[in-house]
Amino acid sequence: MLQKFDERNRDLIVNINGQLVHRDKAGISPFDSAVQGGDAVWEGLRLYKGRIFKLHEHLDRLERSAKALSFAEIPAREKIMEEIKRTLAANKMRDGVHIRLTLTRGAKITSGMDPRLNQSGPTLIVLAEHKAPVYAKTGLTLITSKMRRPPPEVLDARIHHANLLNSILAKIEANNAGADDALMLDTRGFVAETNATHTFIVRNSDKSRASGDLATSRVVACPEGITRATVIEICAAEKIRCVETDLSVVDVYGAEEMFCTGTMGELAAVTKIDNRQIGDGKVGPMTKRLSELYAKRTVAPGFLFIRNAAGPVLEGFEVLRILLVIFLMIIFSGPKLHRRENFRDDRLFKFAGERELLF
Incomplete structure (x- = not known):
């Protein structure tokens, strides 16, 4: 890739x-x-x-x-x-x-x-x-790198530092092998992450219902991933069993599905590792299901906003929602709305104390 x-x-x-x-x-x-x-x-x-x-x-x-x-x-x-x-x-x-x-x-x-x-x-x-998500949605090919992720007593992976030589060396291995990325193990021989993303595997799957058990590595030799945490949140909300545990390459080889997570690539299926096919070699139903649920979260409404006349018209649901909020605030003297302009002259409205950032 x-x-x-x-x-x-x-x-x-x-x-x-x-x-x-x-x-x-x-x-x-x-x-x-x-x-x-x-x-x-x-x-x-x-x-x-x-x-x-x-x-x-x-x-x-x-x-x-x-x-x-x-x-x-x-x-x-x-x-x-x-x-x-x-x-x-x-x-x-x-x-x-x-x-x-x-x-x-x-x-x-x-x-x-x-x-x-x-x-x-x-x-x-x-x-x-x-930059669109960088990974192909048709499935990635990995190799297992000879480079190991250091343990916390050497350098704690929870420090999201910019010295990426450990990952770069693993990526060079993947490039030389014609793979997309490299799976990296910790010094104990358990899965840490890839050179760029966290990983999940799916076991005990039922393809007819896009169900199964998920497993991901413990945060020992990998950072605390934001996308990883979002997938775990989705699993909890959807009552999908997900465990954080030590995983070996044997667990990976025997997985029915595997996917990577990261902000730059979102969710991306892995279909082959070390010349071994994962599952049926295709993007699995659980990966597709979680990708769709993740996509919905990225566009979940956190703000109310109205575009200027040159912009697209809001859908009926959004208009009704805006009118309802304004009505309730007038009736109950709720939190005041703050109004400001963004760089495209859009009119933005948000509740006082709202922490998200909208441009």
Whole structure:
């Protein structure tokens, strides 16, 4: 699987510490910690029809990772959200967008590993691209990498850091083998994740009802995935049994279905690993079912908004819902509605205290 260049991204505007610049002119200091030692944390976000999915869960993880690395300063959440908004506005983006959010320890006064040399605050980078989910929906091919994920006593995977050499080496193995990605094990020989995504397997399936038991690796040598957590939430809501446990490659080989999860690729089926076919070699019914349920969550209404005259007309249900909310608020003197304009002159309405971000 090799991503292709999207012509819409040729003239991207990138945000570096609040400065909006063309992608060809963007740059950071050679003294920045990301350059000197991969000393940074990051998040991948997705924009669906003006709404960033699980925004605050991602920002929570970013902050936890920065605290774990003892960053002396972390930008306020409101500041980060504002810079994301400015970047999307500058690029006139609203849907089908992937955002790479990176926070480095910042520039050093001189080369060196010591964090005390970082005396000018962190560097915040917002890179938004037009990017559809990157994995083919027809099924992925994996190999098992020789590279192992380190245990927590070496480097805790819950720190979402930007030093990705361990994953890059595994990806090189996959490329050389003609596979899409590489499955990575921990030092005990149990499944951690792939070089880029979390994994789930399906056992005891009933294809006629798209049912079965799901299993995924424990968070020991893999990070706390946001998409992974969403799938687990869906399973709980749909009463699908899902366990977090130690899985070996033998468990994977014997699975009836397998799929990967991640913000950049959403849910993607795995149909072959180490030249062994998974199930019948096709995208399974449980994978399809969960993909559909996940897609519904990404567009679930979190805000009420009305487009301007040039935009599409709201469906009848949305209009009725808006009128009902306004009516109830007038009658019961409920929370006030705040009104503002976005970069496309859309009229946006949201409840006071609402935490999500809409562009």
